[in-house]
Structure formats: structure tokens, C-alpha cells
Amino acid sequence: MSTFQNQNQFAQTPVLGGVHLTKTLNVKSVKINPASVATILQAGQVFKIVDIAGPEIIVDACSALTDTPFGVAIYSPKKNLFVAGQTIEVACDGTVVYLEASAAAARGASVQLDSTGPTVATLVSPTNGKVGFLLDKPTAAAQLVRVEIKVGAPGAV
Secondary structure, three states: OOOOOOOOOOOOOOOOOOEEOHHHOOEEEEEEOOOOOOOOEEOOOEEEEEEEEOOEEEEEEOOOOOOOOOEEEOOOOOOOEEOOOOEEEEEOOOOEEEEEEOOOOOOOOEEEEEOOOOEEEEOOOOOOOEEEEEOOOOOOOOOEEEEEEEEEOOOOO
């Protein structure tokens, strides 16, 4: 999905990982695990905590549906693709972020990481980690929707 920005437009077009409703901003600076084997990390990617080393929170990309999410990498016009060892900004509980839906879903539905990429799907099992809930109603795959981040460990409601 490509999005074009015009420098003369009045507001930015929604982009994957873009933050919405900035009054509820809960963003943390974290470091991507230097030993990460993930090759493509981008805005909208869901991350989990690997370690807390002193003041640094070390994260890695969620790769399994049963991982416990910590937050979502947010969009930055300076850098939107990340590699292991870099420091990034992650949206945590209460922040509203634009994410890509993998299929049609109901507004208000809880969502989980979709294993096919940095997309979200309707939460299908209590053993999967919850990313948040939908504020919009996607009618098809590949649509950007607002998701309020409200992470939950597998088995949590």
C-alpha cells in the first residue's frame, strides 16, 4: 500500500503506524534487540519485551500469535524501516494508531497480530496476544483503521 503526501495539503493522509488523537499519547523509546533475527521491521510492527537492561527496554518483533505484545512501532517521517540495535518509538496502552486490517471486521472488535505481516486481525483465540480494539470498521483487507492499543497477554480478556 503506498500513500503519497502533498506538501500543500491541510492534514497528513493516514499512514501505517501513524498516531491519531495525540492527547492520549503513551509512547516509549525502546531499543530493538541487537540479537534480533527479524529482517524487515517497520512502522505498524507489533513488538514484545525481551529484557529491561537498566533504563533501556529491549524489544523484538512479535513472531508468534501467542507472544505478549508490548506496543506498536509508530511512523516517523525521518525513518520508517528499522534494524536490530536501533532505538525506536513504540505506542503503548491508550494510544490510537493507524494499522492495516487483514480482513473485514466489526468496530469495537479486539484484534491480534496477523501472522502474514504487520497487519491485525480479529482476535480468534484467548491463547493469542491482544493488540487492542478497532475504532473503525474495515470492510476489506489492506485498509488502514484506527486501533486503540490495549495489549493483553494470552488468556487475558
